[in-house]
């Protein structure tokens with residue numbers, strides 16, 4: 082059992098991380114669609130997806146709370162591998178090499194590269210801000226007791242933060258499609274050894290070292306998946 086799993090490559094994301102990720106992804110897209118419909122008449126037709134304008138308005142904040150809960154579950158196991166290291170700064174300085182596919186010039190990176198870490202930190206910043214400002218302006222439950230200046234301020238911050246989160250999401254999806262094998266990693270959980278070595282060689286070395294130290298370890302206990 083352990084042997085056959087190992088031959089299938091390296092486990093990158095455990096099933097609950099994948100489930101949390103896709104739950105967040107789907108709810109986030111629903112939030113963007115319903116949020117845009119409420120934001121500007123240009124997107125008004127999107128209210129049709131949610132059963133009309135009243136339902137769109139009613140659903141949006143509940144989906145937001147739901148998404149936040151799953152985002153927290155997603156963010157906890159990813160925390161350690163998202164801390165910025167020295168080689169991440171170097172990687173960012175060489176962003177031109179990243180965008181031109183000159184991978185061989187890049188410094189070796191760990192489980193996540195600096196771009197992925199930035200996605201993590203930006204979303205970790207945006208989600209609580211969206212939650213707090215969203216609750217403040219949530220009628221009929223909370224908004225009634227709030228001073229008008231706070232409501233105005235919160236609506237504005239909510240919109241700007243959503244804008245940043247949407248841009249980040251677009252870049253995130255684009256990178257996921259661009260780096261072949263990433264989507265499979267988040268769907269099936271596994272990557273090939275060649276993929277790990279090419280894109281995240283420090284992580285690959287670490288996994289291989291641990292495997293050598295525990296040759297009889299069952300399944301993926303030595304692969305340090307999230």
Ligand code: HEM
Nearest residue numbers: 105106109110193197198200201204254257263264266267
């Ligand atoms: C809606 C479509 C989405 C797609 C297609 C998508 C795709 C992916 C893929 C392929 C990975 C794995 C990357 C790798 O292993 O190298 C990943 C990781 C991740 N995703 Fe998403 N994702 C989506 C939405 C979201 C949303 C809405 C959030 C957060 C609000 C999010 C947060 C993350 C985080 C924190 C990671 C781990 C670090 C990273 O690889 O950036 N994703 N996603």
